[in-house]
Amino acid sequence: MALFAPRGARREAFIRPQALAFDIDGVVADTMALFLRIAEKKHNVPGLKMEHITSYALEECLPISREVIADIVEELIHGTHDEPLPPVPGAAGVLSEVAEAAAPLLFVTARPKKGPILEWVLKTLDLDEASVDVEATGSFEAKTRVLLDAGKTWFVEDRLETCFLLQDAGISPVVFARPWNRKPHPFCEVASWEELRGLLDLFPGQP
Ligand SMILES: [Mg+2]
Incomplete structure (x- = not known):
């Protein structure tokens, strides 16, 4: 078409x-930007950029454990994060x-x-x-x-x-x-x- x-x-x-x-x-x-910010500030995973997120399956493209990913996703869902969602x-x-x-x-x-x-x-x-x-x-x-x-x-x-x-x-x-x-x-x-x-x-x- x-x-x-x-x-x-x-x-x-x-x-x-x-x-x-x-x-x-x-x-x-810009939820992924906030995700990376929480990863850095709360879980001490610095240096990750948006370009590193090449898939929706975050555990496949980021050097972060499933547990940390799940923790950040929980924060995002409930809005309990300190950093603002841009x-x-x-x-x-x-x-x-x-x-x-x-x-x-x-x-x-x-x-x-x-x-x-x-x-x-x-x-x-x-x-x-x-x-x-x-x-x-x-x-x-x-x-x-x-x-x-x-x-x-x-x-x-x-x-x-x-x-x-x-x-x-x-x-x-x-x-x-x-x-x-x-x-x-x-x-x-x-x-x-x-x-x-x-x-x-x-x-x-x-x-
Ligand atoms: Mg979406």
Whole structure:
């Protein structure tokens, strides 16, 4: 399907904001950056960079034990970490524009717990609760059902395996390029929120 021009080429704004929903970790929240910071500060594992995370299976690509990884993931899920969770650059600005065109924004995360990440989304994006809907599915597989029920046909996601699940369910993934998804794939891809914004039909009817 030759729907998408290569990255860098001029593309049309073809995604209706009403049809789009968003993953959180790795797309809106720079969770891996926080992961590395906790690894360094709490577990004394210095010198790791985002580029070292070449897979979602962290124990396969990082020199950190399963126990330490599990400990950090627990902190992330419950929001008990001291260090702040940074947003991905550009996310807040673009999302507030999308919210103006198509509130409420739907975020679908595979996290098992909604409270801490909902609080973070509201605070970080500076949006009121009526403009934001966060669904925590507890599994990657359950994301498609939530999206289909909400009538969403596009989803911004950073985990390639999930993108294939979405495609099988008739939802078009937009891969948010990160070091852990650098494998060939047939999907639309963006490298930044600015680039994603260029795909959004935020002003229908205008040339
Ligand atoms: Mg993610």
